[in-house]
Amino acid sequence: MQTLKGMFDIIDERPYYALIRKTIESVAAQFHVKKIETPLLEATELFHRGLGDGSDVVRKETYTFEDRGKRLITLRPEGTASVVRSYIEHKLYALPQTDQSFYYEGPMFRYERPQKGRFRQFYSAGFERFGSASPAADLEVIQMAHKVVTQLGLEVTVEINSLGTARKNEYIDALKAHLKPHLKELCPDCQARFETNPLRMLDCKIDLENSAFLSAPAPEAFLSQEEAVHFEAVKNGLSHLKIPFIVNPKLVRGLDYYTQTVFELKVSESLLGQQNTVCGGGRYDLLVKELGGPDVPAVGFGFGLERLVVALKALDKEVKDLSLDVYIVVLGPVFNEALAVATLLREAGFSVKVHPQEAPLKTQFKQVEHEKAHFALIIGEEEIKSHVYPLKDQVHGGEQKVQADQLIHVLSSHGDAHAK
Secondary structure (H helix, E strand, O other), rough: OOOOOOOOOOOOHHHHHHHHHHHHHHHHHHOEEEEOOOOOOHHHHHHHHHHHHOHHHHHHHHHEEOOOOEEEEEEOOHHHHHHHHHHHHOHHHOOOOEEEEEEEEEEEEOOOEEEEOOOOEEEEEEEEOOOOOOOHHHHHHHHHHHHHHHHHOOEEEEEEEOOOOOHHHHHHHHHHHHHHHHHHHHHHHHHHHHOOOHHHHHHOOOOOOOOHHHHHOHHHHOOOOHHHHHHHHHHHHHHHHHEEEEEOOOOOOOOOOOOEEEEEEEEEEEHHOOOOOOEEEEEEEOOOOOOOOOOOEEEEEEEEEHHHHHHHHHOOOOOOOOOOOEEEEEEEEHHHHHHHHHHHHHHHHOOOOOOOOOOOOHHHHHHHHHHHHEEEEEEEEHHHHOOEEEEEOOOOOOOOEEEEHHHHHHHHHHOOOOOO
């Protein structure tokens, strides 16, 4: 038996995922963002209404099926629509805190061609902020995304654009009018998107340098005065925060719900190739209302954890696995006593492993080395009688005899041990 195509087991990469999740959790706490968890399964209608029938995700990438109750069910392909559904269903908009923020992390599913950093089951983390139409909200969202990536040690380029809202349809009509004479020379995907999702054509990687796209009208030319002021405030704010950015007039994102500010964070192509976007997001001021809620503005972003993992590995960033504080080497039939000592150490906050069976000392110390334990604690019948245990420091070298009642104190005196 093997994993399905596009699915994977997390084994050697586990430390990278742990580091990314810890970093996201830390940054979320700094910005006072609460975690929200939503189901893997949602009603199919949620994604059709939220992401748009013309989006690639809905048209050809969702895992959709009929359950035993004859209901159409979809494995969530992204996190925003589910968070918005929860926000509406639980009437969170009625709380006295009008400006609310949430973050999520978990598996998503898309039926697409697996490639570097992209799988059919993948892990995504995101941030959603509800209740503020201010450009300051856009800035904090971009700042938070930027901080997560830079704290991981990755250098990123921030690209921004504005799609507007009031004249968005007018811009789409102008874009279609411009591209229609060139349609036959464009790739099959662009030809299909012309009617279903024309904005997505600007993001085409195949026809990137086609003259039709290079001369296409830019969304910024169709912004209302209020939207232009908003976008200018975002740019000025990023400069004030000393977050380098470039305006990319071809940046549109792939989902229909985006309005006004959109952005992406990209690492060097030397790490991920052309598929070097590790984070994307923007404002979606109409989505809450479109899904049946009140008229509440919102802005957010999402990370693909797999791309971050690939980037970190390509960077040769050293990420340590779970460390082991104490490996108990057992001499003779004293497992009950060894387990009792292990229990005391664990309750004191140390990570402890006990050798499970009688074996030669050399064999057990090979396991100490394989586990990369900081200390080896030797327990045998003589040690039990004397209440004195040999403690070997595998990191710094040296051995000392430790009284049983001083063991926790001695281990705690080492700053790199893990007592609480």
